[in-house]
Amino acid sequence: MRRVFIIAVPYLWLLALFLIPFAIVLKISLSDVAMARPPYLPQFSWEAGWGAFLSQLDFENFTFLTTDDLYWKAYLSSLQIAATSTLLTLLIGYPIAYAMARAPDEWRATLMMLVILPFWTSFLIRVYSWMGILSQEGYLNQLLLGLGVISEPLIILNTKVAVYIGIVYTYIPFMILPIYAALHRLDSSLIEAAEDLGCSRAKAFWLITVPLSRNGIIAGCFLVFIPTLGEFVIPSLLGGSGTLMIGKVLWEEFFNNRDWPVASAVAVVLVLILIIPIVLFQQNQQKQNEAQS
Amino acid sequence: MPECAFAPWTDPGAEPLIRFRNVTKRFGDFTAVRDLTLDIYEHEFFALLGPSGCGKTTMMRMLAGFETPSSGHIELAGQNIVPVPPNKRAVNMMFQSYALFPHLNVWDNIAFGLKRDGMPKDALRERVAEMLKLTHLERFARRKPHQISGGQRQRVALARSLAKAPKLLLLDEPMGALDKKLRQETQFELMDIQEKTGTTFVIVTHDQEEAMTVASRVAVMDEGELIQVATPSAIYEAPNCVYVADFIGDVNIIEGAAHRAGEDRYTVHWADGQAPLMAASDKAFSPAQNAFLAIRPEKVLVTAERPADAVNAIQGRIHDIAYLGNISTYHVEVAGGRMLKAQTANTRRIENRGFTWENRVWLSWDSTAGVLLER
Amino acid sequence: MRLSWFNITSLTLGFAFLYLPMIILVIYSFNESRLVTVWTGFSTKWYGELLSNQAFLDAAWVTLKVAVFSSTLATVLGTLAAYALVRGARFPGRTLFSGMIYAPLVMPEVITGLSLLLLFIGIGLDRGVLTIVLAHTTFAMCYVSVVVSSRLVSFDQSLEEAALDLGCSPWDAFRLVTLPIIAPAVISGWLLAFTLSLDDLVIASFTTGPSATTLPIKIFSAVRLGVSPEINALSTLMIAVVTLGVIIASLISKRNFVREQQGVAGRH
Ligand SMILES: Nc1ncnc2c1ncn2[C@@H]1O[C@H](COP(=O)(O)OP(=O)(O)OP(=O)(O)O)[C@@H](O)[C@H]1O
Ligand SMILES: [Mg+2]
Numbered sequence: 001m002r003r004v005f006i007i008a009v010p011y012l013w014l015l016a017l018f019l020i021p022f023a024i025v026l027k028i029s030l031s032d033v034a035m036a037r038p039p040y041l042p043q044f045s046w047e048a049g050w051g052a053f054l055s056q057l058d059f060e061n062f063t064f065l066t067t068d069d070l071y072w073k074a075y076l077s078s079l080q081i082a083a084t085s086t087l088l089t090l091l092i093g094y095p096i097a098y099a100m101a102r103a104p105d106e107w108r109a110t111l112m113m114l115v116i117l118p119f120w121t122s123f124l125i126r127v128y129s130w131m132g133i134l135s136q137e138g139y140l141n142q143l144l145l146g147l148g149v150i151s152e153p154l155i156i157l158n159t160k161v162a163v164y165i166g167i168v169y170t171y172i173p174f175m176i177l178p179i180y181a182a183l184h185r186l187d188s189s190l191i192e193a194a195e196d197l198g199c200s201r202a203k204a205f206w207l208i209t210v211p212l213s214r215n216g217i218i219a220g221c222f223l224v225f226i227p228t229l230g231e232f233v234i235p236s237l238l239g240g241s242g243t244l245m246i247g248k249v250l251w252e253e254f255f256n257n258r259d260w261p262v263a264s265a266v267a268v269v270l271v272l273i274l275i276i277p278i279v280l281f282q283q284n285q286q287k288q289n290e291a292q293s
Numbered sequence: 294m295p296e297c298a299f300a301p302w303t304d305p306g307a308e309p310l311i312r313f314r315n316v317t318k319r320f321g322d323f324t325a326v327r328d329l330t331l332d333i334y335e336h337e338f339f340a341l342l343g344p345s346g347c348g349k350t351t352m353m354r355m356l357a358g359f360e361t362p363s364s365g366h367i368e369l370a371g372q373n374i375v376p377v378p379p380n381k382r383a384v385n386m387m388f389q390s391y392a393l394f395p396h397l398n399v400w401d402n403i404a405f406g407l408k409r410d411g412m413p414k415d416a417l418r419e420r421v422a423e424m425l426k427l428t429h430l431e432r433f434a435r436r437k438p439h440q441i442s443g444g445q446r447q448r449v450a451l452a453r454s455l456a457k458a459p460k461l462l463l464l465d466e467p468m469g470a471l472d473k474k475l476r477q478e479t480q481f482e483l484m485d486i487q488e489k490t491g492t493t494f495v496i497v498t499h500d501q502e503e504a505m506t507v508a509s510r511v512a513v514m515d516e517g518e519l520i521q522v523a524t525p526s527a528i529y530e531a532p533n534c535v536y537v538a539d540f541i542g543d544v545n546i547i548e549g550a551a552h553r554a555g556e557d558r559y560t561v562h563w564a565d566g567q568a569p570l571m572a573a574s575d576k577a578f579s580p581a582q583n584a585f586l587a588i589r590p591e592k593v594l595v596t597a598e599r600p601a602d603a604v605n606a607i608q609g610r611i612h613d614i615a616y617l618g619n620i621s622t623y624h625v626e627v628a629g630g631r632m633l634k635a636q637t638a639n640t641r642r643i644e645n646r647g648f649t650w651e652n653r654v655w656l657s658w659d660s661t662a663g664v665l666l667e668r
Numbered sequence: 669m670r671l672s673w674f675n676i677t678s679l680t681l682g683f684a685f686l687y688l689p690m691i692i693l694v695i696y697s698f699n700e701s702r703l704v705t706v707w708t709g710f711s712t713k714w715y716g717e718l719l720s721n722q723a724f725l726d727a728a729w730v731t732l733k734v735a736v737f738s739s740t741l742a743t744v745l746g747t748l749a750a751y752a753l754v755r756g757a758r759f760p761g762r763t764l765f766s767g768m769i770y771a772p773l774v775m776p777e778v779i780t781g782l783s784l785l786l787l788f789i790g791i792g793l794d795r796g797v798l799t800i801v802l803a804h805t806t807f808a809m810c811y812v813s814v815v816v817s818s819r820l821v822s823f824d825q826s827l828e829e830a831a832l833d834l835g836c837s838p839w840d841a842f843r844l845v846t847l848p849i850i851a852p853a854v855i856s857g858w859l860l861a862f863t864l865s866l867d868d869l870v871i872a873s874f875t876t877g878p879s880a881t882t883l884p885i886k887i888f889s890a891v892r893l894g895v896s897p898e899i900n901a902l903s904t905l906m907i908a909v910v911t912l913g914v915i916i917a918s919l920i921s922k923r924n925f926v927r928e929q930q931g932v933a934g935r936h
Contacts, residue, residue, distance in 0.1 A: 002838065007756050007765075010749035010809065014768040017806040021783035024790055096682035099675035111679070113918070118686060120910045122867050124884050124891075125903040129689035132696065132895045137705045139692060169689070230776020232870050237891065247778045251870075254782060264786075267779045278774050359829050379832040380841075392830035396848045405844075406834030457834065 029264035030057035061265035082228040085167035093175035101183035158240025175220035182216025222281035301334040316365035340504035343514035385459040391450040393438040424452040551584035574665035588663035593635035603657035697900035714901040738804035739861035746812025781874030795877030812857035819853035
C-alpha cells in the first residue's frame with residue numbers, strides 16, 4: 001500500500017503535467033489555426049466522436065514549416081550557433097579545467113566553488129550583465145577606444161558574436177565540471193610514464209591527457225549543446241533581430257502571431273531534432289558508468 | 294564440554310526452534326537456495342560453512358525476514374514466520390557489511406534497537422554500557438562509525454545486534470576483520486554470552502577452525518544445497534562425501550574400485566601392481582564400484598621400514614617437506630605419480646628428524662583410519 | 669604540485685571572464701548617472717528607487733511565494749520519485765516513469781512552457797500563481813529526484829534492513845535512518861529547486877496570467893529596452909544574497925566538520 005503510494009504520486013503528477021501536455025502539443029500541431037477561443041480546430045466533442053475528430057487532423061503545419069524558409073533557416077542557424085558556441089566553450093573551458101585539476105589540493109575546493117557559484121546566480125542577470133559591456137557605448141568599447149586600439153566603436157551587441165559570448169559565459173561551468181572530473185581522476189604518474197618513455201610534454205598531453213579526458217569532453221559538449229539549441233533568453237537579449245534561433249521563433253509565433261498550431265509543430269520538430277544528441281549523450285554516460293564500475 | 298551432553302537433534306521428541314521445510318529461493322532464474330530442509334534447536338550454536346556465493350547470506354536473510362522464500366516455509370518456535378515482517382521477528386542479525394548508521398555515534402547505534410522497544414532511560418544506559426564493556430568499546434562511545442577502525446566497527450555491529458538479547462541471533466561473518474587474538478577472545482565471549490543468555494546463534498563463517506571451535510553443529514553448503522549437517526567432529530571424522538572431506542581440513546583422496554571383503558570391510562584397488570587397500574565402511578558398495586578413500590594426513594604414519602602389522606602400507610619417495618613449527622607435512626610420491634600427504638608431530642628438534650628429501654619411506658594406516666565414500 | 673605559468677594564466681583569465689561582468693555590474697549599480705555606462709559619481713539612489721518601486725516589490729513577493737511553494741512541493745515529489753526509482757524494484761511502466769523524470773531536464777524551456785500552457789487552457793484553469801507553482805514543481809521535481817537518487821544509489825540498503833531488524837517500522841526506518849542520511853541531498857535538492865524557480869523566465873512567462881508577474885518577467889521586460897540602473901541595483905542585491913548564502917553554507921559545513929574532529933580528539 002505504502003509502496004503504491006510512493007510510486008503513484010510522482011507518477012501521476014508527471015503523467016498529468018508532463019506527458020499529457022506534450023500529447024496536447026502533438027495534437028494541436030496537427031490541428032488548423034482558427035479565429036476562435038482557443039484559436040485552433042478541431043475541438044474534440046463527444047457528440048461527433050473520435051472518428052470525426054481524428055479525420056480533421058493533418059500534417060499541414062509540418063508541410064508549412066518546410067515551405068516557409070524562416071523555419072528551416074531558424075533550425076539550421078540554431079544548430080550552427082549551438083555547435084559553434086559548444087566548440088568555443090570547449091576551447092575556453094578545457095584549459096581552465098586542466099589548470100584546476102593541476103592546482104594544489106588545498107585550492108581545489110575553492111576553485112570548484114568559484115566555478116559553481118555562478119550557477120546559483122540568476123541566469124537572466126548573467127546574460128544581462130553583458131549588455132552593458134557589449135553595447136556601442138559599453139565598457140568594452142570605452143576601454144578599447146581609451147587604449148587607442150580602435151577608433152570606431154565595435155558593433156557587437158545584437159550580433160551573433162554577442163550570442164556566442166553569452167552562451168560561452170553562461171554555459172561554461174557545464175563544460176568545466178565534467179572535464180575537471182575526468183582530469184582529476186587521471187593519475188599524474190601516467191604522464192610521467194609517458195615522458196619517461198620519451199614523449200615531449202606536448203606529445204604526452206595529446207597522447208595521454210586528451211584521450212583519457214575524452215568522456216569528460218563529450219559529456220561537457222552535450223551538456224552545452226543540448227540546452228543551447230532551444231535557448232531563448234540569450235538570443236533575445238544579446239542577438240538582434242538578425243539572429244535566428246528556434247526558441248525565439250517559437251516564442252514569437254506563439255505570443256505575437258498567436259498561431260498555436262504552427263508553434264506546436266515547431267516544438268514537435270525541435271524535440272525530434274533533440275532526440276539524436278540526447279540518445280548519444282545517454283549512450284556515452286552509460287559507457288562511462290560501465291567503465292567505472 | 295557441554296556439547297557432549299547437549300544433542301537435542303538426536304532426540305526425536307525435541308521441538309526445534311527453527312524449521313526450514315523444503316525452502317527454495319530463486320532470484321530470477323538463478324536458484325540461490327535449493328530445497329533446504331533443516332532443523333535448528335534452541336541453545337544451539339549453528340555454523341554455516343561453504344564457499345563464497347553458496348547461499349549462506351540468502352538463508353540468513355530469509356530467517357531475518359528480508360527475503361521471502363520462493364517456495365517452502367520457515368517456522369520459528371512452531372509458528373510460520375514467512376508472512377511476519379522483519380521488525381516483528383524476535384530475530385536480530387549482524388550484517389556482513391555491518392550496516393552501522395553513519396549519522397549516529399557508537400553509543401546511539403547500540404542503543405537504537407533498545408529505543409525502539411521503549412526501554413526506560415536508566416535500564417537502557419546500563420544495557421548499552423554493558424555492551425560497550427563486553428566489546429571493549431567504552432573509549433569510542435562518542436565516535437561516529439567512520440572514525441573507528443574496521444575491527445572496532447565489527448564489534449559495534451556485534452554489540453548492536455546483541456543488545457536486544459534476541460531469541461535468535463544471526464551472525465554473518467562476525468569476525469572476518471578481527472586479528473587472530475581478538476577473534477579468539479570474541480569467540481569465547483560469544484560462547485560465554487550464549488551460555489549466559491541461552492540465545493540461539495546461527496553463524497556464517499569462512500574459517501573452519503572457528504566453526505570447529507564454537508559450533509554445536511556445522512552445516513556445509515554448496516551451490517544452494519546442504520551437503521552435510523553434523524557435529525564438528527562428525528564432519529571431520531566422517532564426512533559424507535569428498536566435497537565435505539576436502540572442504541574441511543586437509544585430506545588425501547585415493548580413488549579406486551571397491552570390493553567387499555567381509556562384514557563392513559572393503560578392499561580398494563587403486564593402482565596396478567599395488568596391494569589393495571583395506572577400509573572399513575558401513576555403507577554398501579556393489580562389486581567394483583568406483584569409490585574414494587579419504588584419509589586425514591595426521592592419520593598416516595611415516596616410517597623407514599614397512600611396519601610389520603600394517604594393514605595398509607604404500608612405499609613412496611619424499612617429494613617435499615613443509616615445516617610448520619609444531620608439525621611437519623611430508624608430501625610423498627607413490628605409485629602412478631600420485632602425491633599423498635602425511636603429518637607428524639615435531640616432538641624432536643628439526644635436525645634430529647628421521648627423513649629428508651628423496652628418502653624412500655613407507656606410509657601406513659589402519660583400516661578404520663579412513664572413510665570410504667561414494668562420491 | 670606547482671602550477672606552470674600556462675596554468676596560472678588560464679585560471680586567472682578564466683575566472684576574470686566568469687566574474688568581471690558581475691563585478692562591473694555591481695560597481696555600476698552605485699553610479700549616480702542614469703546613463704549606465706558613464707560613471708559620474710557614487711550614489712545609492714537607485715537602490716532607493718528600486719525599493720520604492722511597488723511593481724518590483726510585488727513581483728519579488730510573487731516570485732518568493734512561487735519559489736517557496738514549488739520547491740517544497742518539488743522536494744517532496746522528487747524524493748518520492750527518487751525512492752520509487754532506486755528502491756521500487758519493478759513496477760509497470762517503470763521505463764516510462766524514469767523517462768518522464770529525465771526528459772524535463774533536457775526539454776527546452778519554451779516547449780515545457782508551451783505544453784503546460786496548452787494544458788491549463790485545455791482544462792480551463794485560471795492562470796496565475798497557482799499555475800506557475802504547478803509548472804515549476806513539475807520541472808524542479810525532476811532535478812530534485814536526480815540529486816536525491818544519486819545519493820540513494822550510493823546508500824547501502826542494508827542500513828534500512830538493519831533498522832527494520834532492530835524493530836523499526838518501515839516508516840520509522842525511513843524517518844530515523846534513511847532521511848538523516850540523505851538529508852544533505854534533499855536540502856541541496858530543495859535549494860536547487862528554489863533557485864531554478866527564482867530564476868525561471870520562460871516557463872513562468874508561458875504559464876502566468878495578468879494577475880501574477882514574477883521578478884524575472886519584470887526584469888526581462890525592463891532590460892529588453894536596454895540597460896537600466898534599477899536593474900543593476902536589483903542584480904547586485906540578488907548577487908549579494910546568493911554570495912552570502914553560499915558563504916554561510918560553507919561556514920556551517922566547516923564548523924560541523926571542526927566540531928566533529930574535536931569530538932574525536934576530546935575522547936582520547
Ligand atoms: N538480490 C539478489 N539478486 C540476484 N542474485 C542474488 C541476490 N542476492 C544474492 N544473489 C545470488 O545468490 C547467490 C548466493 O548469495 P549469498 O549472498 O547468499 O552468498 P554467500 O554464501 O553469503 O557468499 P559470501 O560468502 O561471499 O558472503 C550468489 O550467487 C548471489 O549472486
Ligand atoms: Mg554472504
